[in-house]
Amino acid sequence: MAQAKPSTKTETYKNYIGGRWVKPASGQMLENRNPADTRELIGQFPASTDEDVQAAVAAAHEAFPKWKATPAPKRAEMLYKLGQILIDRKEQYSIEMTREMGKVLKEARGDVQEAIDMTFYAAGEGRRLHGYTTPSELQNKMAMCVRQPVGLCAMITPWNFPMAIPSWKMMPALVCGNTLVIKPAEDTPLSTINLVKAAEAAGIPPGVINVVTGLGEAAGAPLTTHRDVRLVSFTGSTETGRIVSTNAAQHGKLCSLEMGGKNVIMIMDDADLDLAAEGTVWGAFGTTGQRCTASSRIVVHKAVYKQFVEKLTEKTKALRVGNGLKKTVEVGPVINQAAVDKILGYIEIGKSHDGATLHLGGNRLTKGEHKHGFFIEPTIFTDVAPNMRIAQEEIFGPVLSIIPCNDLDEAIEIGNGVKYGLSSSIYTQDVNQAFTAMERMYTGIFYVNSATIGAEVHLPFGGTKATGNGHREGAMASSLDIFSEWKAIYVDYSGRLQKAQIDVFDNRQ
Ligand code: UN1
Numbered sequence: 001m002a003q004a005k006p007s008t009k010t011e012t013y014k015n016y017i018g019g020r021w022v023k024p025a026s027g028q029m030l031e032n033r034n035p036a037d038t039r040e041l042i043g044q045f046p047a048s049t050d051e052d053v054q055a056a057v058a059a060a061h062e063a064f065p066k067w068k069a070t071p072a073p074k075r076a077e078m079l080y081k082l083g084q085i086l087i088d089r090k091e092q093y094s095i096e097m098t099r100e101m102g103k104v105l106k107e108a109r110g111d112v113q114e115a116i117d118m119t120f121y122a123a124g125e126g127r128r129l130h131g132y133t134t135p136s137e138l139q140n141k142m143a144m145c146v147r148q149p150v151g152l153c154a155m156i157t158p159w160n161f162p163m164a165i166p167s168w169k170m171m172p173a174l175v176c177g178n179t180l181v182i183k184p185a186e187d188t189p190l191s192t193i194n195l196v197k198a199a200e201a202a203g204i205p206p207g208v209i210n211v212v213t214g215l216g217e218a219a220g221a222p223l224t225t226h227r228d229v230r231l232v233s234f235t236g237s238t239e240t241g242r243i244v245s246t247n248a249a250q251h252g253k254l255c256s257l258e259m260g261g262k263n264v265i266m267i268m269d270d271a272d273l274d275l276a277a278e279g280t281v282w283g284a285f286g287t288t289g290q291r292c293t294a295s296s297r298i299v300v301h302k303a304v305y306k307q308f309v310e311k312l313t314e315k316t317k318a319l320r321v322g323n324g325l326k327k328t329v330e331v332g333p334v335i336n337q338a339a340v341d342k343i344l345g346y347i348e349i350g351k352s353h354d355g356a357t358l359h360l361g362g363n364r365l366t367k368g369e370h371k372h373g374f375f376i377e378p379t380i381f382t383d384v385a386p387n388m389r390i391a392q393e394e395i396f397g398p399v400l401s402i403i404p405c406n407d408l409d410e411a412i413e414i415g416n417g418v419k420y421g422l423s424s425s426i427y428t429q430d431v432n433q434a435f436t437a438m439e440r441m442y443t444g445i446f447y448v449n450s451a452t453i454g455a456e457v458h459l460p461f462g463g464t465k466a467t468g469n470g471h472r473e474g475a476m477a478s479s480l481d482i483f484s485e486w487k488a489i490y491v492d493y494s495g496r497l498q499k500a501q502i503d504v505f506d507n508r509q
């Protein structure tokens with residue numbers, strides 16, 4: 001198939017504030033280019049600043065009382081409509097996502113599908129949002145709990161799942177009755193704008209959802225300190241997350257963080273090695289390794305090490321790297337030049353600082369169809385020691401470290417021996433080993449006989465240790481804990497003053 005032709009048309013996009021598409025106050029724009037072919041301009045997007053953030057927060061603040069007062073089932077009806085619109089526009093939005101982010105079209109479709117799933121799933125909550133009743137310790141008194149929205153939510157989202165991750169935050173926030181301002185990553189504003197266009201078409205009222213695009217410091221930071229923002233929900237690097245949570249703490253805000261990972265697959269000596277190799281290729285090189293759940297460490301039992309590496313090498317060599325719009329391509333580009341520099345920097349660290357064996361790949365691809373994009377070969381390091389930098393730090397690219405081990409205990413120790421705790425997995429046919437690992441891996445997600453990626457929206461998504469701050473997205477119970485607050489209600493119908501903890505109940509009466 002011919003290489004995708006660079007587009008000649010330049011679209012100019014706007015912020016969405018108070019139900020209107022508006023230019024940024026500064027008039028400054030940022031270019032968004034296709035990482036598979038940087039000659040192709042996706043569009044110009046607002047380089048928003050504090051002034052735009054102020055306007056967006058004001059709009060969300062104003063819209064809040066009415067949205068909160070809208071019955072939850074009615075809010076949910078709009079989400080059902082939004083889900084249907086996303087289904088109708090899925091192909092267009094997926095193609096646009098591949099062009100702006102680089103992930104192969106099949107995966108872009110998965111990303112949009114995840115947003116669809118999340119939207120319908122959250123919509124279902126409109127007729128639940130359950131609280132509970134509970135007995136009072138006093139007679140003629142009723143006690144219950146209801147959920148209330150937290151208020152105005154600020155959302156700062158990453159480029160690697162540019163529609164799915166915004167949907168994890170937006171949909172539960174909306175069904176709970178919150179209004180929001182979202183600042184998508186500067187590399188992928190279009191996919192979030194597309195999601196918001198669908199929300200606009202679904203009839204979500206002006207001001208309920210607002211978008212400001214631009215850079216983190218100029219457009220994201222002001223959201224983390226604004227007086228009227230009640231909650232900041234962030235997904236991105238651990239470094240930025242720390243800044244976000246410091247700001248949030250200093251300004252008395254609720255804060256939900258989803259950050260890095262250094263996820264491990266443990267392959268035992270009884271594993272189905274073909275399945276494990278196939279899973280490893282998907283976990284490590286799917287989305288070009290740019291998932292926080294990517295399988296970046298493989299701990300392999302020494303008894304099957306050689307055999308596994310052979311199988312993995314063969315499968316990895318067969319991967320086609322290129323423009324994700326081409327049907328045959330399995331691995332797209334990385335997101336931008338800074339990512340290329342970081343990933344190549346880590347490959348160098350692996351070789352010269354860590355002294356690991358560069359077994360496969362290790363280079364940027366610069367010729368032919370790769371000439372104008374950010375392409376890096378799927379890269380495998382072998383004989384990696386658990387404490388090497390390439391085995392400890394998040395690379396966020398197609399670089400895999402293979403670490404030998406002697407048994408399950410050692411695999412678990414290595415697996416848990418990093419600062420992150422997002423996802424982990426084991427390949428084994430032995431139910432005892434599987435359950436042992438399940439219990440002892442201190443991660444937020446665990447898989448048996450599959451890689452570390454592939455979370456479904458109705459289960460909790462998030463991690464332990466440096467990955468997060470205890471919150472989970474996805475799964476409704478945990479999402480509601482982020483986007484709603486409890487209100488405890490006591491109704492005394494005794495007609496007299498009753499004092500909890502003080503009045504003594506007399507059962508002879
Ligand atoms: C991420 O890893 O950055 O679990 C998000 C998965 C996807 C979401 C990944 N559903 O692989």
